[in-house]
Amino acid sequence: MTHAEFEKEGPVVDDQFRLAIDKIPGLVWSSLPDGYVDFLNQRWCDYTGLSMDEAMGWGWQVAVCAEDLPSLVDTWKTVLSSGEPGEAVARLRRFDGTLRWFLFRAMPVRDEAGVVVKWYGETTDIEDQKRAEALLAGEKRLLEMIAKGEALHPTLDALCRLVDDNADGGHCAIRLVDSAGRRVQHGAAPALPPNDRPEQVIVSDIASDARLKDSEWAELALAQGWRACWTQPIMSLEGRVLGTFGLYAETSGEPTPQQRNLIEQCCHIASIAVERMHSEDTLHQVRAELAHVSRAASLGALTASIAHEINQPLSGIVTNASTCVRLLDSDPPNIDGARETARRTIRDANRAADVIARLRALFRKKSVTTESLDVNQAIREVVALLRRDIEASHVSLRTELSARLRPIAGDRVQIQQVVVNLVLNALDAMSTSRDGARRLFIKTEPAGGDHVRVVVEDSGVGVDPADAERIFDPFYTSKHDGMGMGLSISRSIIESHGGRLWAEANRDNGATFAFTLPTSVAVTATGPDDPRVPANA
Amino acid sequence: MTGSSKRTSPLVGVVDDDESVRESLPDLLRSFGFAVDAFASAEAFLSSESLPRTDCLILDIAMPGMSGPELQHELAASGHTIPIVFITAHGGEDARPQLIKAGAVDYLLKPFSEEALVHAVRRALSVP
Known part of the structure; x- marks a missing residue:
C-alpha cells in the first residue's frame, strides 16, 4: 500500500487484531514504507495524550523531546532507506x-519479492x-573522585x-560529625532534624509529626517548602556515626x-569518602608533624649547637674577667693571678672567634652532594609536600615551570630546603592579610642562557625596600617565633651553589624572592648549542 | 686542692667537661672564700673521696657519659642530699622546671654573672 492509497482507503486493521494490539502493555505503531505512520495503538495515544489523528503521519513528533528529535528522525530515515x-x-x-x-x-x-511493504x-x-545507568555512572565518578584523593x-x-538528579524531586543534605563531635552541615537543604541516633528516621509529614512538635527545624523546613524528610546515619566500618544523610521531599509521604x-547507596559512598578523608587527615597530620620536627630539629639543632659553642667560651671570659677584677681588687692585689686570668680571658675570646670563623666556613664552603638536578621536579616535590599547608592557609597557588x-648541578635536599623556606615565609607573610586574595606564584625560567631563575612571589605584607638586604642577616626576624636563620641559611646554600638569592618588594603588594643557579652546562662550560657560553670558558 | 683541706670553708664541687670552666670557676669561687674541687665527669665525682664532704655541687647538664641530671638522680637514689646548682651552655629554659622540681637549687645559663653564681651557691649552702 502506498501513501496515496492509504489516504484513500484508510488503515486496514482487523478488529480482533486491533483489540489485541490495543491491550498489550506496550506502545505499538506501524508505518508505510516511506515512514508515514499509519497506525498507533490506544496505549500510545493514551500515554502521549495525542489522538490518533494528531499522531498519524509525522504528527507523533510533537510528543518527542525537541532535543532528541533530530537524531531520532535521522535514524528513522536511515533505517527506512536501508530497509533493515x-x-x-x-x-x-x-x-x-x-x-x-x-x-x-x-x-x-x-513482500515475496523482498520489497518492504x-x-x-x-x-x-x-x-x-537509563536512570540506573546514570546513577551507576555517577557513583563510578564519585568513587573515582574519592580514589583520586579529591577534597x-x-x-x-x-x-x-547526583542525588538531586536522581531523587524524583527530592533534595539532599549531608551533615558530618567532625572529629571534635561538632556538626558540619553540607548541602543546600535546611539543617537536618536533630537525629544523632544510628538508625533511619522517616518523617513522612513534617507538619504533623509528633517528634517535631514545636521544633524550630520543622518550621524552617516547612518554610522552605519541604513536607517530608528521610534521614539515615552515615556509618563508619567500625559502626561509628560519621554523619547524617537526609533526603527532603516537597510532598509528604514515605x-x-x-x-x-x-539513600542506602549514597550513605555508603559518603561513608567511604569521609573515612578516606579521616585516614588521609591522620596521615597528613603525622607527615606534617614529621616535617615540622625534622625542620625544627635541623634548624633547632643548628642554633643550639651554635649557642653551645659560643656560650662555653663566653662563660670562660666572664668568669675569668670577674676573677681578674677580684684579684686586682684584693689587698694586696694578686698581680700574678690577675695576669693568668687575663691570659685565660684572651684565650677564651679567641676560642669564641674560632667558633664564628668555623661557622662561616661551614656555610660558605660546605661540600654539597652534587647531582644533576631538575629544578622543576624539585619544586614539584616541595609543592606536593606543602600542598596541605598551602590549602590550610587559604592561599591559591599558581606555578609556571x-x-x-x-x-643544574647541586644538592637536591639543600635546594628544596631553600624553596620550602621561601614558600613557608610567603605563607607566613600572607597569614595576617585580612582582605585581598592570598596568592602564591612560583615560576621557573631560563636566565641569561647559563642560569635558571626561580621566583617565589606572594601577596603578603611585603618587604620594606630598605630591609631587602637586612632580612638576609643571621638572627634578623620579623616573626614572633622566628629565629631569623632561614633566609640567612638559604642565601648561604644558594651562594654555595654559585647562585644568588635576593628579595624585592612587589609593585602592588607582597614580596618576591628570587634565586638563580648556574646550569650544569655552565659549570662544565660545554654548551655547543648555546652561543652565550664561550667554548673556552 | 688548696681549699679541700680547710674544713672551715664549705666545699663546692664543680663538675664540667669543659676545661676552661674547670679552670676559671674554681678560681672565682675561691676568691669568695669557698673551697673547690673540680671534676671532668660525673663518674669522676662519684668515685672521688670528696663526695661525702661536698656541701654544694655546680653541675653541667650535658656531658659525655653520665649527664648532670643523671648524676642528680643517682645522688638522690644513693641518699646523698647535696644541693645542686645546674649550669648549661645550651640555652633555653625548657629543662629548668623539671630540674628544680627534682630538687635543684638553681639553673644558670652560661655565661652567668659573678653575682648570679655567688647568690646561687650561698642559697645552696643555706639549704639544710
Whole structure:
C-alpha cells in the first residue's frame, strides 16, 4: 500500500487484531514504507495524550523531546532507506508533560519479492534502566573522585548533585560529625532534624509529626517548602556515626523503594569518602608533624649547637674577667693571678672567634652532594609536600615551570630546603592579610642562557625596600617565633651553589624572592648549542 | 686542692667537661672564700673521696657519659642530699622546671654573672 492509497482507503486493521494490539502493555505503531505512520495503538495515544489523528503521519513528533528529535528522525530515515531493522533512543513526553526515555524499535515487513511493504514498531519505556545507568555512572565518578584523593567537600557536593538528579524531586543534605563531635552541615537543604541516633528516621509529614512538635527545624523546613524528610546515619566500618544523610521531599509521604535504595547507596559512598578523608587527615597530620620536627630539629639543632659553642667560651671570659677584677681588687692585689686570668680571658675570646670563623666556613664552603638536578621536579616535590599547608592557609597557588630549563648541578635536599623556606615565609607573610586574595606564584625560567631563575612571589605584607638586604642577616626576624636563620641559611646554600638569592618588594603588594643557579652546562662550560657560553670558558 | 683541706670553708664541687670552666670557676669561687674541687665527669665525682664532704655541687647538664641530671638522680637514689646548682651552655629554659622540681637549687645559663653564681651557691649552702 502506498501513501496515496492509504489516504484513500484508510488503515486496514482487523478488529480482533486491533483489540489485541490495543491491550498489550506496550506502545505499538506501524508505518508505510516511506515512514508515514499509519497506525498507533490506544496505549500510545493514551500515554502521549495525542489522538490518533494528531499522531498519524509525522504528527507523533510533537510528543518527542525537541532535543532528541533530530537524531531520532535521522535514524528513522536511515533505517527506512536501508530497509533493515533499527532502533534509537529518545525522550517521549507523557500526557502530563513528564519526559521519559524510550527505546524506539522498527521492523520491516517484506513482500515475496523482498520489497518492504510495511514497518512495525514498538516503543519501550527505558527510563528506569537509563536512570540506573546514570546513577551507576555517577557513583563510578564519585568513587573515582574519592580514589583520586579529591577534597571531601567537592566530593560531597557531587554526591548531593547526583542525588538531586536522581531523587524524583527530592533534595539532599549531608551533615558530618567532625572529629571534635561538632556538626558540619553540607548541602543546600535546611539543617537536618536533630537525629544523632544510628538508625533511619522517616518523617513522612513534617507538619504533623509528633517528634517535631514545636521544633524550630520543622518550621524552617516547612518554610522552605519541604513536607517530608528521610534521614539515615552515615556509618563508619567500625559502626561509628560519621554523619547524617537526609533526603527532603516537597510532598509528604514515605520514600519509594528507589529512593530508599538511593539513600542506602549514597550513605555508603559518603561513608567511604569521609573515612578516606579521616585516614588521609591522620596521615597528613603525622607527615606534617614529621616535617615540622625534622625542620625544627635541623634548624633547632643548628642554633643550639651554635649557642653551645659560643656560650662555653663566653662563660670562660666572664668568669675569668670577674676573677681578674677580684684579684686586682684584693689587698694586696694578686698581680700574678690577675695576669693568668687575663691570659685565660684572651684565650677564651679567641676560642669564641674560632667558633664564628668555623661557622662561616661551614656555610660558605660546605661540600654539597652534587647531582644533576631538575629544578622543576624539585619544586614539584616541595609543592606536593606543602600542598596541605598551602590549602590550610587559604592561599591559591599558581606555578609556571618552564619546559626549557636545563638541569643544574647541586644538592637536591639543600635546594628544596631553600624553596620550602621561601614558600613557608610567603605563607607566613600572607597569614595576617585580612582582605585581598592570598596568592602564591612560583615560576621557573631560563636566565641569561647559563642560569635558571626561580621566583617565589606572594601577596603578603611585603618587604620594606630598605630591609631587602637586612632580612638576609643571621638572627634578623620579623616573626614572633622566628629565629631569623632561614633566609640567612638559604642565601648561604644558594651562594654555595654559585647562585644568588635576593628579595624585592612587589609593585602592588607582597614580596618576591628570587634565586638563580648556574646550569650544569655552565659549570662544565660545554654548551655547543648555546652561543652565550664561550667554548673556552 | 688548696681549699679541700680547710674544713672551715664549705666545699663546692664543680663538675664540667669543659676545661676552661674547670679552670676559671674554681678560681672565682675561691676568691669568695669557698673551697673547690673540680671534676671532668660525673663518674669522676662519684668515685672521688670528696663526695661525702661536698656541701654544694655546680653541675653541667650535658656531658659525655653520665649527664648532670643523671648524676642528680643517682645522688638522690644513693641518699646523698647535696644541693645542686645546674649550669648549661645550651640555652633555653625548657629543662629548668623539671630540674628544680627534682630538687635543684638553681639553673644558670652560661655565661652567668659573678653575682648570679655567688647568690646561687650561698642559697645552696643555706639549704639544710
